[in-house]
Amino acid sequence: MFWNSAITGPVMMFVGFFLIRLLGQGSMTLVPNTLVPQWFIKKRGRALSVMAVGTFASSALFPPLNAWLIESFGWRSAWVILGVSILVLFIPVTVWLVRNQPKDVGALPDGTPHKKPGDEEISGEISEVSWTLKQAMQTRTFWFILFCVMVPALVNTAVTFHIVSIMDMKGLGVGIAATILTVMAVVGFPTTFLTGYLADRFSIHYILAITFFGHILSLVLLFFTSSPLLAFSFAVVWGAVNGFERIALNIVWPNYFGRTNLGSIKGLAQTVMVIGSALGPLPFGIFFDLFGGYQEAILAILIFPVTAVILALLSPKPDPFEYGVTGEE
Known part of the structure; x- marks a missing residue:
């Protein structure tokens, strides 16, 4: 600074x-x-x-x-x-x-202030087995989830960077674009608490799948947006999706691969997310230059959340013993 x-x-x-x-x-x-x-x-x-x-x-x-x-x-x-x-x-x-x-x-x-009898046995789906980054990379689940965490960074950055121009092309103006960003933040705030509650009770790969279904719905709404009402509907769905992904994308790594090597695992995931956010706006700009609008870009980018839904559903928590991982945290 x-x-x-x-x-x-x-x-x-x-x-x-x-x-x-x-x-x-x-x-x-x-x-x-x-x-x-x-x-x-x-x-x-x-x-x-x-x-x-x-x-x-x-x-x-x-x-x-x-x-x-x-x-x-x-x-x-x-x-x-x-x-x-x-x-x-x-x-x-x-x-x-x-x-x-x-x-x-x-x-x-x-x-828990100090260890009591039975504290070492923690119930639920959350693994307390420690995976190294190398061990995690041997699983199919790791690579599927890695693709999934890239998708929101790519899609959200692309839409956010071009939202003013998108709304202008639809005849709705800068004011509507600003309102969308405000509504998104307002809706996303309480949604995170719902997501946190669900993440403590259900398998995280189902919550990831719901998140990407939301991405698909929000992009479809954006494609058909032609009035302030539809723009508001898009903002609400987009905000809810952001609330879901903020929790799901951060909780999946410790739930699946434990805490000991979380820094190195999330470090790689963070790198992929930054790359996705850097590349996201580019195709929207290219499609605008080619077609004079964003409708084709919105349709094209749908392939990412559609693929992510499939990969999320195919990514339950990996069995550590199947990969020879036995280190307890």
């Missing part, structure tokens, strides 16, 4: 935005989504739902806050203020409160 406050040309801008992307969307997304599953097993879905509150709150808070800072102090000072806020607020809180695993403070997951 301090670097970006001193930008004087395109090279510095490239470096600055590369670092923001790497350290922001990359590291600062990976770390909490790896940290929270270390602390919860039975209540993992609900814990991730609570964590998602921060995501939706920041989506609502920071755009107007940033606009106010820029208008009041200028964009360079806005970067400095945000950088100072991290130094003063977030770093001390992290050092003071955050611990990597429950065992670091003599506790067990799910808030």
